[in-house]
Amino acid sequence: MLSSACQDTIRAAVWLSTKPVGEFHRIQEISEALDLPFHFMAKSLQKLVHAGIIISQRGAAGGVTLSRDASEITLLSIIDAVDGSTFFDACVLGIGNCESEKPCALHSQWDxxxxxMLEMYDAMCLSEITxxxxQRRIKRI
Known part of the structure; x- marks a missing residue:
């Protein structure tokens, strides 16, 4: 349901959440740990920087770190930063003019x-996944 870019960016944020806040990690390190392309990871993490979810620092000791504790970062904030709200605003069937006044066949159920889903993603924070x-309930990020 979420784009693969969004899923991978959530994985990167979760990876960062296993590290101390304020400890910077190179994007290359994250992309290698998650087996994702470096340029893709750099582009995705830049969206989280713009959203204020992570902090980026240049230089030899640079990299990225979470901007705050993982318990303060919701999955919805990451989804909004990467995919925007179009998934939650658009018709599930992709019908362009589907709205309350002219609903498609799935409109009321999708609503x-x-x-x-919005409530679930807004209630779930990174620390829960971390x-x-x-606790090894999830074996791989």
Missing amino acids: KWRQE DDIL
């Missing part, structure tokens, strides 16, 4: 699911 990883 309920969309609201549930806890699963640190």
Whole structure:
């Protein structure tokens, strides 16, 4: 449901959340750890910098780090930074003029699911996923 770019960016944010806040990590290190292309990772993480989710620092000791504790970063904030809100605003069937006044066949059901998904992503923070990883409930990011 989320774009692959968004999923991979969430993985990168989760990876960063396993490290101390304020400890900078090179994008190359993150891309190697997650087996993702460097240029893709750099572009994706730049979106998180613009959204204020991570901090970027240049230089020999540079890299990226979370801007705040993982418990303060929701999945919805990352989704908004990478994919925008179009997924939650658009018709599930891709019908351009689907709206409340002229709904498609799935509009009312999608409206309920969309609201549930928004609430779920807004309630889930990075620290919850990090806890699963640190307790080895998730074996791989």
